[in-house]
Amino acid sequence: MIDFTLSRILQRAPYDITLSESRFIFETDTNIHYVVSFDKEDMILGGCETYQLILQNVEHVRPPHDPKVQKTVLAIIDEFFRSNMKVLLYICDTSDGKENSRNRLFLRWFEKYAEPGRFTICNAHANVEGEVVYAAIIVENRNPKLKEIMEDFEEAAAVLTDKP
Numbered sequence: 001m002i003d004f005t006l007s008r009i010l011q012r013a014p015y016d017i018t019l020s021e022s023r024f025i026f027e028t029d030t031n032i033h034y035v036v037s038f039d040k041e042d043m044i045l046g047g048c049e050t051y052q053l054i055l056q057n058v059e060h061v062r063p064p065h066d067p068k069v070q071k072t073v074l075a076i077i078d079e080f081f082r083s084n085m086k087v088l089l090y091i092c093d094t095s096d097g098k099e100n101s102r103n104r105l106f107l108r109w110f111e112k113y114a115e116p117g118r119f120t121i122c123n124a125h126a127n128v129e130g131e132v133v134y135a136a137i138i139v140e141n142r143n144p145k146l147k148e149i150m151e152d153f154e155e156a157a158a159v160l161t162d163k164p
Contacts, residue, residue, distance in 0.1 A: 002038055002051065003083040012075035014068040024076050028066055033058040036076050041089060046148030050087040074113045081140045087149055092134040103134035117141065122150055124157030
């Protein structure tokens with residue numbers, strides 16, 4: 001189970017957020033609805049639970065550039081790490097062929113936002129059943145199992161990469 005303090009998120013997020021059934025929902029100035037959730041994965045890295053970040057544009061429309069979306073999503077992620085000593089997994093959606101762009105955008109968001117020295121990000125990509133899958137894990141550096149987490153992720157990524 002993940003703990004969150006919604007009031008801390010709302011202090012930093014430019015958009016108003018509703019928490020419903022462990023999903024964070026917000027609407028942009030251009031009436032696009034986003035849902036942010038964290039799904040527990042079966043994967044254990046370094047003895048730590050892993051949660052996949054799910055970011056969904058409900059309308060499935062191409063949104064205009066909106067830095068408030070970035071700030072809102074990152075406020076939610078920040079609370080994930082402030083309240084939990086877990087691993088965050090990000091896998092890019094491959095449904096429309098834009099996974100490489102999503103991967104670059106998310107990593108740029110995070111690198112721009114992250115406090116220097118607070119996080120370790122490990123990226124991987126693999127060809128799985130003819131599709132390139134981009135994934136990243138983010139771990140807060142205060143996690144005492146950081147080294148083991150990174151080793152486990154690199155091992156899992158190498159297995160996927162080596163598959164025919």
